[in-house]
Amino acid sequence: MSRTQNDKDKGFIAALITAFGDSDQPPTRTEIEAKAAMLAPILGFSGDLENVVAMAETVIPSRMSAGVSLVDPEADHDQEWILKREIEPIYADAYGDFLRAEGWKPTVVNTLLNDDGAKILGLLQDPIDEGAWNRRGLVIGHVQSGKTANYLGVVARAADAGYKFIIVIAGIHNNLRKQTQRRVDEGFVGRSSDPANRVPIGVGLDRDYPNPVTLTNIHMDFNKQTADKSGAELNDFKKPVIIVIKKNTKTLEVLHTWLRELNVKGADRIRDVPMLVIDDEADNASINTNKPEVNPTLTNAWIRKILRLFTKSCYVGYTATPFANIFIDPDAFDEEVYEELFPKDFIYSLDAPTTYFGPDKVFVDEDSSARVLRPITDCEDYLPLTHKNGTPVAELPPSLYRALDQFIVARAIRNLRKQERKHCSMLINISRFVSVQKEVKSFISLRLEKIKDAVKANYMMPEHVSAQNEYMAQLRAAFDSEFLDCGFEWNDVKEALWGVFEHLRTFVVNSKTTDDPLDYEKYEREGVGLTAVAIGGLSLSRGLTIEGLTVSYMYRNTRMYDTLMQMGRWFGYRPNYEDVCRVYLSKDSINWYKHIALAADELRHQIRRMRNVGLSPRDFGLYVQSHPDSLLVTAANKMRSGQKVTLKQNYTGKLIESFLLPLDPQISETNNDLIAKYWADRFGGAELRETEKGWFLPNVDCDKIGEFLAGFRSHKDAVRQKALAIDYLSAISDKFPKGDVLLVSNGPGDPGSYVLGAQERTAADATADKWQISGYRVASRGDEKLGLSVDQKKLAEQLAADDAKSKTKKPSDFHYRLVRKKPLLMVHVLEPTKNEQFRGLRVPAWGLSYPDGQYGTAIEVVANRVWIEQMYGSLDDDRDDDEDYDVE
Incomplete structure (x- = not known):
């Protein structure tokens, strides 16, 4: 079948999608079939209607919410500058038309260009502003969710506004740079950069399209010889200039040399050329490596030197995994390479369309993950x-x-x-x-x-x-x-x-x-x-x-x-x-992916929460640096040689659980006796209320909760985690002297004998030495709503309904945590299943949930490689440099 027919299919699908563009509710398949049958003779379409209807059916229901930004509230920056100028959207409109022709739903294109694109452009500097300026930002997307489409929209809008020189840094390998060059050619340049076939493509199929200049092509990264052939300085070009380069120190050095020699012209910096750097996969090459050509220190330094060459510059990193970027020291400065790349001015979190096949569908949603995943x-x-x-x-x-x-x-x-x-x-x-x-x-x-x-x-x-x-x-x-x-x-x-x-x-x-x-x-x-x-x-x-x-x-x-x-x-x-x-x-990977998916959702929630209380990217950076899982990132950077590192740890808004359990019957008996003792005492005389899943004790002294945990016998590799949980509870005790306790029970249990009903958990891979709970989660979803008042539950429902990042609009445990506003101890008894060796064993476990908003409260941890491996399991034996390169 010819590519012409493929193009016809695309065109018809785009028309079909547009026909439903204003629909608030997704149409049924019958409605799509009827519309397709009506449009086919009008548009002269003679292809396979069944296939285009099936394709349209999966795209039409998609919607996409605008992202949310976290900005420096103290900065002297007017985000509304794009509304105060008359900017003709030549490149942006062409890109939008191209996406719609490719079958993107109009509402998604509108969000990408007019919501996210416009907001991110507003976070950049107005390119016609006088004087010297620079801005640093980070855009957090989702893996394979359309980050490239987003930054091409930003590039198009930036070109319309007057940015003259645009650098796209596209990862550390040739095949990725080539792939990105093709996307840039289609969505912005409008002409194939293949020297043997420079034909109009993508946005350039419109004969009146003002093609930007590109100094790289699909076969060749930036080199001085190619650029010198033009014999022109950046200011000589009447149209924007864009290059797509590999994140390689040699390439960056050559680019810096060319810019300095041809464009500085005896001055110390390039003036009157507003410049934008898009750093795709911005977290890559940020960890220690022995490969000199992509040494992160040198890579980082050359990017900073290039930015410094321009009196007017903006740097925007794009990533789905922002930990490494946030670990950049915001105050770092070097006399040779100048300011660091920390996103001091803004962090922008993108949403994903509802049709995105992402971590939630693959790892979190029980129904879809059961269909997709195979161990x-x-x-x-x-x-x-x-x-x-x-x-x-x-x-x-x-x-x-x-x-x-x-x-x-x-x-x-x-x-x-x-x-x-x-x-x-x-x-x-x-x-x-x-x-x-x-x-x-x-x-x-x-x-x-x-x-x-x-x-x-x-x-x-x-x-x-x-x-x-x-x-x-x-x-x-x-x-x-x-x-x-x-x-x-x-x-x-x-x-x-x-x-x-x-x-x-x-x-x-x-x-x-x-x-x-x-x-x-x-x-x-x-x-x-x-x-x-x-x-x-x-x-x-x-x-x-x-x-x-x-x-x-x-x-x-x-x-x-x-x-x-x-x-x-x-x-x-x-x-x-x-x-x-x-x-x-x-x-192990399945469990860890589930953990990461939930942690990523937490970060996105926190961006919105921190924005609401007027905090800045620096505050978010400090929060992420003290996030418990940041230990793993730090381990990659600093702990390979086994030295000790002092870190901050912040558990605000988090649930810490004993997901690593001993299967020693004597230890289990001791912990069951401990539960019975504190239950009988009502944790110091607190009121005892029955819930639909166990018993609730409100307003227990946090000292009593800490005392209970101190007496709870843990797996040998989880002792330090329990100690940290107690330490953080103590650190916030001035603000939260009281907490709640939930005795979670599956069924009626035996309250007369202080026995909880056991909750079944798979132990197929458990050994006598260790039982690691699947997904690193002990509590079931919704457990944290137990004991809340009717008004608190309604408030959690309202928070979920107002949460743009919530797909279901139903409250999660995070929303229940927000309305509880105090620590919560959950006590469980688990029964191992799918393992005859441990049939009938009753294994106690605990979880401690902390209230949100305590961004300034942290505890110190002195950690080394052994400490990390006890907390999280073995680190990657391949080491960072091995992970980052294919080895002959």
Whole structure:
């Protein structure tokens, strides 16, 4: 099928979406079908209506709320400057038209350009302002959620306003820089930067479009020779100049030299050229590494030197994992490189459209995560988490072959849904070593050949014949176990299997790849929907978009927030195939991802809360630096050699729980006796009230709560966490002398004997030494509302309804925490399940919830690597430099 037909499909879908652009409620499929049938003859569309209706159905319901900003309230800056100038939106309107033509819903485009884009531009400086100025900001998005689309909108608006020179820093690898250059060409430049094919594309298809100047192209990063060919200074260009560069010290140094030599002209700085730097993946190359060409100190220094060259500059970092950026010292200054990149002026948190397939759907929502997630339990026997360069691969784990079978069946289903021209990919990320990646490719290629031969011989055969072939039987098993609700019968899918192999290719994707790179655009030009199995390491872990990603298989051992979240290439948008997506991870990774997803939501909540009370980015920076999970980021930076580091810890608005438990019957008996003792005493004589799930004791002395916890016997690796929880309770005791206690019970229990009803929790992986609760969560959702008054519950409901970041508009435990306004101790008794060794054991656990708003209260922690590993488990043995590079 030609690409022309693909363009026609896009155009018709865009028209169909526009027809529902003003709808407050999402239309039904019947309404979309009726509208499509009406529009088709009017627009002369003769393509497949069923497929375009299915595509439109997944896009039309999407909506997108505007983001929220945290700004420095003391700064002398007028955010309304864009409303006070008459700015002709030439580039912004062209970009909006381009997005709508690509099938973006008008309401989402409006939010992206007129809400988020305009607000972020307002946070920058007016480029026509006199004098010298600089601003530093950070935009926090979601992995694979459209950050590039957002910053291209900001770039377009900035160009309209008068920014003359724009630098986009696009990660540390060539393939990511090339991908970003293509996006910039489509959305802003309007012309292909391929020297052999400089044709109008994207926004440039309008003949009157005023193409900006680009000094880089899809094949070549910035170099002095290319720039010098123009023979022009920045001020000589009548249109904006944009370059897309790799985050590499050599490239940055060459750029700095060219700018200084050609443009400074004997002065100390470049004047009257308003300059904007967009630093994509701004947290990358921010941790310690031994690689000199991307040494973070040098990278950071060269960016600061380039900014310093201009009297008028703005720096905006974009990231989905902001911990490393917030760890920048806001007061750091160097006589050679000047001010740091800390986002002193603003932090802007983006929302994601409702159709975003993100961490909530994959890891938090129980229904969708049960469909998507598959635990890897067998890989360690074949390729351990920790292995060396050159490790021989004797065979791949059965779970990987099952995932491959599911991918083939899923592609067949997508083809039946008329998505043959859409890309469909599988990601395999199990080693950072190129040598191992190549071996994995050999096994996968061999397996695919065998499956292909089996399908060729059997896809048209009767079932009783094809079922005799082992590979066909495995494909049938994949269908039966995963895709019975896909809308097709097995015989339909079986007949579609042969078409899967027509454009199926296997790629090794890493920083060393030169032959046969994964190039989706090449196949698009040929009108082909590529079916790709992509095998790699870091290049699959950060920034690079894997088109049509359907099945992911990742077995890696990092626990660092930024690295792990960026490895989540499966996040994004999955129109009409979200139901066939699968993600394979180790159980540890699944639990940690759940934890990170909740922690990320906490940070976004805090940005809004801190804005409401007039705090600044500096205050947010201090909060994040003292966030308990910041220890892991610090560990990456400072604890590799085992030295001790003194840190602040702040538990404001957080729930700390004993998710690591001992399975020693004697310890459990001791803790059950402790619960009975304090229950009988009513924690010092407090009133006892029955709730729908146990008993509630209001206004207990916090000293009594601390005393109870001090007597509670913990797992040996959780003793320090309990001590910190008690220390923080003591630190806020002047403001909060009283707290509440919940004795959480599953069923009636036996209050006469002071026995709580046990709550079941899976212990499938537990050992006699340790039981780690799934998801690092002991309490069930909604437990924190127990004991609240009717008015408090109504207030929590109102807070949730007013919360722009809440998708369900139903109160979360965070909202209940806000209205309680005092510490809360929750006491549980858990019963291990799915493990006969511990059947019937009653294991006490606790959780301590702290009120929000205590940003200035922190406790000191002296930590080293051993301390971190006791608190969080083993750190990534690969170390930072190994995580950040593909190794030959």
